[in-house]
């Protein structure tokens with residue numbers, strides 16, 4: 676059964692990125708005088724999310740200060756998770772880093788602005804580290820994960836690592852001690 680009101684109209688647009696497997700999904704908003712309705716996720720249409728479009732966990736974060744960086748986080752295999760990242764309030768510069776050892780774009784990054792306004796999500800397969808910088812105050816993000824949280828399998832890259840050279844838009848306002856402590860990648 677198609678995931679739409681009887682018709683075959685897709686509820687999402689897809690934008691490709693320079694990193695294979697990393698996709699930007701744009702939610703279509705069906706507006707009327709009251710506001711809009713949009714489908715946030717649809718397993719049938721987004722079956723390429725993770726293993727088979729299955730959602731294992733949904734997380735929600737609030738980041739209060741503009742300029743804060745969270746990341747760059749990942750889980751090691753076999754817990755390497757796909758993430759569907761959306762910003763419902765505020766705006767963030769969302770970044771994924773290719774950490775697939777055999778990838779031709781290994782250690783390359785791609786960034787997108789996600790905001791409540793632009794209705795965009797980053798669909799990130801396993802094999803990427805993820806992080807973001809807030810571009811406004813009080814940013815709320817929702818993450819869909821295709822695998823459960825596995826703290827013993829957590830890893831991270833330093834968001835300020837010169838080897839990654841991520842072009843963060845703002846001065847860094849806040850980072851957790853844990854994120855600051857991630858070692859730089861040796862040359």
Ligand SMILES: Cc1cn([C@H]2C[C@H](O)[C@@H](COP(=O)(O)OP(=O)(O)O[C@H]3O[C@H](C)C(=O)[C@H](O)[C@H]3O)O2)c(=O)[nH]c1=O
Nearest residue numbers: 734736745746747748749758805806807818823824851
């Ligand atoms: C990720 C996660 C964390 N936690 C606990 C662990 C800590 O006690 C607390 C905060 O965790 P952390 O400081 O890792 O939160 P963030 O720095 O926002 O990390 C997240 O943001 C970056 C950008 C991501 O991409 C990851 O999804 C996620 O790591 O929540 C859980 O209980 N379940 C979870 O799935």
